[in-house]
Structure formats: C-alpha cells, structure tokens
Amino acid sequence: MAKLTAAQLKKFKGMLVQYLQHLGVTLEHMEEAVLRAEVDASPEDGDEFGNGSNTREFEIGLIENEGVILQEVREALERIESKKYGQCLHCNEMIPLGRLEVLPYARFCLEHQRLHELGQLELD
Numbered sequence: 194m195a196k197l198t199a200a201q202l203k204k205f206k207g208m209l210v211q212y213l214q215h216l217g218v219t220l221e222h223m224e225e226a227v228l229r230a231e232v233d234a235s236p237e238d239g240d241e242f243g244n245g246s247n248t249r250e251f252e253i254g255l256i257e258n259e260g261v262i263l264q265e266v267r268e269a270l271e272r273i274e275s276k277k278y279g280q281c282l283h284c285n286e287m288i289p290l291g292r293l294e295v296l297p298y299a300r301f302c303l304e305h306q307r308l309h310e311l312g313q314l315e316l317d
C-alpha cells in the first residue's frame with residue numbers, strides 16, 4: 194500500500210489530537226499528563242481493600258487504560274512527525290487505512306496486533 198498523503202496524515206493527526214482533548218489533555222500538556230497517569234497507576238501502599246475488590250480493580254483498570262491510550266496517542270503523534278505513521282512497528286508494512294480510521298493510534302497491522310495481544314510478538 195502507498196504511503197499516506199499529507200492530507201491523510203493531517204486528518205489522522207486531527208483525530209489523535211481529538212483523542213487527547215477527549216482525555217482532557219492538550220498537546221502542550223501531554224507530557225505532563227502521561228507522567229501523571231503513570232504515577233496514578235502505580236500501586237499504592239497497603240492493601241486495605243483486599244485483593245477481591247472489584248470496584249477498586251475496575252478503577253485501577255480505568256486509570257491504567259487511560260495512561261496506556263495517552264502513551265499510544267503520544268507515540269502515534271511522534272510517528273507522524275518522524276514520517277513513520279501508519280506503518281506496523283513490527284513489519285513496517287502499511288496498516289490498512291480502515292484500521293487507522295477506527296484506531297488512529299494503532300501500532301501494528303492486524304496480524305501483528307493479534308500476536309502482540311497473545312504476547313507472542315517480540316519487540317526490540
């Protein structure tokens with residue numbers, strides 16, 4: 194597949210920035226927000242809620258998820274800057290456009306996303 198055009202890149206960049214706004218983060222404060230999300234997600238001292246607290250696990254899951262998405266959106270924006278956006282991080286093949294439209298911060302092609310989720314993808 195051909196490389197993305199400037200217009201397409203611009204569109205995806207717009208979508209990524211929208212994600213950030215959705216998460217309440219501006220581009221200028223992105224670094225800060227990523228750091229904060231990482232701190233928030235770190236385990237707290239003590240375990241007063243016990244291991245079986247569904248609510249707590251749910252909350253932690255949300256925070257972690259938000260931090261992960263922030264990180265992935267940030268990396269996607271960096272890839273736009275470095276002209277690597279839209280390529281699978283593993284095989285460098287272009288990620289299908291339809292996939293990017295659903296998931297503009299996608300890092301892998303479908304095949305490698307699947308392997309990644311199975312924990313079978315080794316990244317250097």
Ligand SMILES: [Zn+2]
Pocket residue numbers: 281282283284285286301302303304305
């Ligand atoms: Zn791939």
